[in-house]
Amino acid sequence: MIKVGIIGCGYWGPKLIRNFYEIPQSEISIISDLSRERLNTIAQLYGSIATTQDYQQLLDSDVEAVCIATPIRTHYKLVKEALLAGKHVLVEKPLAASTEEALELCILADNLGLTLMVGHTFEYNPAVEKLRSIIQSGELGEIFYIDAARLNLGLFQKDINVLWDLAPHDFSIISFLLDGAEPDFITARGASHIIPNIYDVVFSEAYFPNNVLVNVHVSWLDPCKVRRVTVVGSQKMAVFNDVAEAEKIRIYDKKVTIPQETGTGEFINFTPSYFTGDITIPRIPAAEPLKIECQHFLDCIATGNVPRSSGWVGLKIVRMLEAADRACKAQPVYTHTVTQYRPTLVANGNTGA
Ligand SMILES: NC(=O)c1ccc[n+]([C@@H]2O[C@H](COP(=O)([O-])OP(=O)(O)OC[C@H]3O[C@@H](n4cnc5c(N)ncnc54)[C@H](O)[C@@H]3O)[C@@H](O)[C@H]2O)c1
Numbered sequence: 001m002i003k004v005g006i007i008g009c010g011y012w013g014p015k016l017i018r019n020f021y022e023i024p025q026s027e028i029s030i031i032s033d034l035s036r037e038r039l040n041t042i043a044q045l046y047g048s049i050a051t052t053q054d055y056q057q058l059l060d061s062d063v064e065a066v067c068i069a070t071p072i073r074t075h076y077k078l079v080k081e082a083l084l085a086g087k088h089v090l091v092e093k094p095l096a097a098s099t100e101e102a103l104e105l106c107i108l109a110d111n112l113g114l115t116l117m118v119g120h121t122f123e124y125n126p127a128v129e130k131l132r133s134i135i136q137s138g139e140l141g142e143i144f145y146i147d148a149a150r151l152n153l154g155l156f157q158k159d160i161n162v163l164w165d166l167a168p169h170d171f172s173i174i175s176f177l178l179d180g181a182e183p184d185f186i187t188a189r190g191a192s193h194i195i196p197n198i199y200d201v202v203f204s205e206a207y208f209p210n211n212v213l214v215n216v217h218v219s220w221l222d223p224c225k226v227r228r229v230t231v232v233g234s235q236k237m238a239v240f241n242d243v244a245e246a247e248k249i250r251i252y253d254k255k256v257t258i259p260q261e262t263g264t265g266e267f268i269n270f271t272p273s274y275f276t277g278d279i280t281i282p283r284i285p286a287a288e289p290l291k292i293e294c295q296h297f298l299d300c301i302a303t304g305n306v307p308r309s310s311g312w313v314g315l316k317i318v319r320m321l322e323a324a325d326r327a328c329k330a331q332p333v334y335t336h337t338v339t340q341y342r343p344t345l346v347a348n349g350n351t352g353a
Contacts, residue, residue, distance in 0.1 A: 002298050005030045005063035005087075007055045007078060008070035009038050012092060016067050019294040021046060026065075026298055032058045059085040065301055068092060069119075072160055076101040079116070083108050088115040090297045093168040094321060095314030102318040106311040115300050117307035118314030120172040124296065125289040127248040130282055131231065131240050132177050134251065140233025141255075145213040146174055147230045151222035161199035163190065163325055166218040171320045172309070173229055174206075174214055182316055183208050183323075190328035193221060204324045216324075248284055253277030 004026050006017055013033070020026045028046070032055040033039050039051040052058060058066065059082060066082040068075060068091040076096045082089045083105070095118045096102040109116035122128050135143065148170040157165050175181060183206035190199030201219040208214055227242035237252045257273050293309075300307045307313075 002026050002065055002301055003029045003063045004065045004067060005032070005058040005061060006067045006069065007032045007058060007082075008068060008092075009033045009042050010035075010069070013067075013069035014042065015290055016069055016090075016294065017042065017046065017049075019288070019291050020067070023291070023295055023298065025302075026294070029063055030058045030061050055081075059087065064088060065090065065115075065297070067297075072097050072164060076105065079105050080108065083112055083114055083116070086112070086114070088117075088297075088301045090117045090119060090294075091314075092119040093121070093172070093314070094118070094164065094318050095311060096318055097164075099315065099319050099322050102311070102315040106315050109311050115297070115304075115307060116311035116314075117297050117300065118309045118311065118317070119293060120168070120176075120309035120313065120317070121289050121293055122169050122173045123176045123309050123313075124292040125242075126285045126287055126292075127240055127242070128173055128176065130284055131229070131238060131249055132179075134238060134249075134282070135177055135231065135233075136179070139236055139251070140231060140238060141235030142233060143178070143210070143212050144232045144234060145215070146177070146232070147215045147217075147228075148174060149217045149226045149228050151217065151219040151224060151226040153222060154220050156195060156198075156200065156220050158195065158198070161190065161192075161202070161325070162218045162220050163188070163199060163202045163204070163328070164321055165220075167202065167204065167216055167321060167324065168317055170216045170218065170229070171206075171317050172313075174208075174216070175313075175316060175320075177229075177231070178208055178212060180313070180316075181208050181212075183214065183320065186320060186323040186327060188324040188327040189331060190325075199328060202324065202328060204327070206320070206324075247281045249282055251280045251282065253279070 004020050006013055020028050028049050030050045031042055032052050043051055066087040066089050068078050075091055079089050079091050150166045150170055185207040188202055188204035190202040192199050194200050200221045204216045206214040225243055229240040231238045235255055237254055239250050241248055255275050259273050
């Protein structure tokens with residue numbers, strides 16, 4: 001039985017509370033939130049659990065593990081203090097608000113011999129695991145590109161942009177699908193339409209090893225709720241549609257090949273051949289990803305194993321987010337009209353204009 005404390009019970013925290021409450025190997029002994037109102041709501045549901053508005057009381061208690069579900073800007077301070085208090089930590093995604101902060105937390109956890117895990121929920125999603133095993137089996141052939149879209153109308157955040165809010169999911173899914181790979185290069189474009197200086201839509205492109213081109217589109221300003229990852233391979237294509245009630249993964253036996261060229265020079269016969277076969281829908285075991293994640297955290301504490309979404313994995317995702325965010329802020333300007341063009345003449349060493 002591992003004693004757990006939870007800091008933050010806004011939107012996501014109560015889901016962690018429910019899961020740790022239900023898992024037999026854990027006992028939630030204390031919950032903290034700045035809001036007395038939130039704590040009262042939780043107390044009505046779980047009367048036996050102590051509550052406090054001062055997280056320091058939680059850190060001073062005998063809990064072995066702390067779960068942090070507070071806004072991103074608070075992660076670094078809370079994780080650091082929890083580790084220094086000797087607690088194992090599960091922190092919600094993303095690990096921290098910068099690479100520098102994330103790296104420090106990883107090193108600190110390692111030096112103290114404590115488990116540091118990041119809540120990359122999708123890495124524990126049976127559908128994502130299935131997609132990864134399909135890719136690894138070679139069924140899709142060589143992976144050409146991956147396209148991810150996470151769109152909806154809202155929920156707008158005031159202190160972080162849509163990239164930091166939603167893209168941790170897609171970057172973690174994609175890196176997980178590609179066996180933990182990191183991109184060689186990331187570029188991105190973002191725009192803020194509703195809240196000044198807070199991007200509500202971001203288009204990011206990443207170039208992963210083995211020429212895998214990745215596109216991540218995240219938006220709080222879209223008419224449709226979309227949570228989709230498309231993987232296009234040389235032999236087959238697969239779509240993970242998380243909005244679908246059932247049949248979350250479809251494998252399309254579709255491909256394009258170029259038959260042996262005939263002819264020469266201008267007369268090369270270039271006719272692509274399109275193949276369309278069956279669509280298969282693999283069975284996905286029914287299990288709540290967050291429950292698997294919480295159980296994994298407890299197992300890692302008990303065994304000393306490194307979590308699947310360890311702090312170091314979290315650091316990779318923060319690096320990707322930071323690179324994409326920087327790319328958004330350094331947007332190259334496209335000149336719509338050429339207003340003036342005066343060639344520079346160089347004659348006899350003199351520059352004329
Ligand atoms: N894995 C997922 O799918 C998923 C989904 C949503 C949110 N999240 C993550 O969960 C975290 C929280 O997001 P949310 O949507 O629940 O935010 P929220 O604003 O709804 O809740 C945050 C809560 O933390 C509390 N808090 C802030 N500072 C505190 C402190 N020092 N001590 C105690 N309580 C404090 C606030 O009072 C608030 O109740 C974020 O990191 C977010 O990225 C993850």
